[in-house]
Amino acid sequence: MIKLDSKVPEGKLSEKWTNHKFNMKVINPANKRKFDIIVVGSGLAGASAAASLGELGYKVKVFSFHDSARRAHSIAAQGGINAAKNYQNDSDSVYRLFYDTIKGGDFRGREANTWRLAEISNNIIDQCVAQGVPFAREYGGTLANRSFGGAQVSRTFYARGETGQQLLLGAYSSMNRQVNLGNVEVFPRREFLDVVIVDGHARGIIVRNLVTGELEKYASQAVVLASGGYVNVYFLSTNAMNSNATAAWRAHKRGAAFANPCYTQIHPTCLPVHGEGQSKLVLMSEGLRNDGRIWVPKKAGDNRNPNEIPENERDYYLERKYPAFGNLVPRDVASRNAKYVCDEGKGVGGGKAVYLDFTDAFKRIGIDAVKDKYGNLFDMYANITGFDPYKVPMQIYPAPHYGMGGLWVDYELMSTIPGMFVLGEANFSDHGSNRLGASALMQGLSDGYFIIPYTMGNYLGTEKPEKVDVERSEFKEAQQNVEENINKLLSINGKQTVDSIHKRLGHLLIDKVGMSRNEKGLKEVINQIRDLREEFWTDLQVVGNAKSINQTLERAGRVADFLELGELMAIDALNRNESCGAHFREEYQTEEGEALRNDEEYKYVAAWEYKKEGEWELHKEDLEFENVKLATRSYK
């Protein structure tokens, strides 16, 4: 049924967006206030979209399950945001940022989208500065930059280790200004549970009021999903506890194709797992790889105190294997190599951890300079682990971090449900099969501040949708659908807790659909996930009712969706008989153990259409590369 039309405009790559902006419909200011728009999510993507759409005069309603819009998961981003400003005079350019991103994504992203992202990156910095985001500055008063994984230039803007917080507070403040002016209304503590489709177009949503438990219906002329990423499917990840895939998944079941679910990024610099009771994995910003050196003992099972292991008995494996990029290789490469050395038994104490060592940086730039750059991260490390990283090297290990996959969108960020746009991490768009550091913040804000304001106008101007009433049968049907699902969860009355099943799903996925995958494991895991889903629906215990705050019920609904998404991730990974970016299939590697792409057969976006539980139809969007040569990524 679904037909994928990427709507990539004709013309020269560098002129596509400019021309397209000119060709799109515009709505005159007086008419804009006649349009209601729903935005689900108040992270960087949602808040920036709501602010900009509100400024234009649309009537915007924003929904978030958080108690305050400011708490969206974007707040936790540490490292920074990229832009092609070339303030450092180090040969950066829009082309270079574009090229790095396409190459970093292992040539599985859409050229036109990635170019546009690079082009817009500079406006984002200007915008944020004007809002009062206190970016790091040089003594002369100019903006400061650092370099980040996968890039050889210094193009990352930052605010200590709290860049996401400052950017989100910027977007939140702009949104609040529109609340103040009456253009935006915010509905916190509401969970989106279904999208309402009228005559084939998204025209409203059903949410659960998380305090009263009531289901509420809202109508609009367009819906924007900016609901974030899905890697909490692994149970343990760097994402906030409540990040989940439910919004995207419920939309998927209503007709939005899900693209490339198997592209999940496992971030190299996280704190190792300490025990079964652990609730999440903490990211140590990748910025640390600028000054820290990664190593393991050369000898397997070397249990000496790291400070007592002499230089010549250490293996700085990234510097050894990739002399050009060293510790700054892209995330997938860094993670996979950490796994390899640990699988060989060379991890710290023979376990799953490698050292990240700042001794050289202390000597080179001094402890104070290191403190100035990373002080809060060092403090956080000491606090969590009980070890002082100024005295002993940090221990790190890869952890699930980001989903490059997500709902399929065209060049205008519209999903395969007309009238439903998807922004930020929730869409699949710009990062191919691997995302470079400091580029998610850039994408979320680019989508929200600079793309949706134009493409929304084009949709509304072309479709001229009428207002619909929430008393229509489509709303009732959707509400009933949600109600039935909730009642089903509450009536199972089994013995297992939501967390215990989620943890088991996480173990299955990290093992078989994690840093490295193979055909046998994937086939096995598909069946195991189906069995687990069966167990979930027959033996789950959800205490309480739906009439008030019930956090177990909230989590149960999300885990139910994860159990379906997990299966699709494995199916997608099994379908893709090649290795690319974060998707590493053991059967497809070079003699040196590097990812081996198969451009002939797999140079496409895999967009899955939901048929019924456990059944999907694959649609392919062929990727055309007119401006870059498909090269083998090499960071040697």
Add this chain to the structure above:
Amino acid sequence: MSEKNIDLTLNIWRQESPEAKGHFEKFEEEISPDASILEVLDEINNRLEAEGKAPIAFESDCREGICGTCGLVVNGHPHGPLPKTATCQLHMRNFKDGDTLYIEPFRATAFKVLKDLIVDRSGFDKIQVAGGFISFNTGSAPDGNAILISKELADQALDAAECIGCGACVAACKNSSAMLFVSAKVSHFALLPQGKPERYERVQSMVKVMDENLFGSCTNTYACEAECPKGISVLNIARMNREYFMAELKTGTDE
């Protein structure tokens, strides 16, 4: 990591609804010193759920001390006894075998208890909506380097902007004053050249809404600074008072 487990007695606040009368429920737990206090609650909840009993309602999200969602009063201290640490970052190695803990919600007139340890802090959003922004539309910004801002000033603004909006300052204050929170926001903008044009209007609007939302007045006891997980300085309050005074002067003279 992983020394030997410790035994603790936890008295945890239970309250079915805003109207209900609450009480402490006692739990005896054997705990890993590497666990965070929220992970201890996770464990208890998992057990309660397995037994078909209602789990303890509490909130958290990032568990990295940045989102401001978590917030428990532990032994009388908002965010617990460790300075400059949010609840989610409070690890059990800070307690000794045999210790007794009292765990309660952030209490304040302006923060209604919704259930168990969950409170309503939406008053903070209302204050922000009143004026916590720079009036500036998307798309017309000059180049980021067009305004030079000294490193010192940028750092100072960031010191204030780091506030995570958790509400510990309010819970710590005997008057339930939100001055530390509001002054952090006012300072962030007032320090930067971009925020100067609206500085007086901003402080007046924010203070007005603060007063309307049941936050009390500041009597300079500085309990807020001591409990703030980000170490937001009370100097911000002094700065805000100055801003407010100047604003009143301006509007008073009807310029």
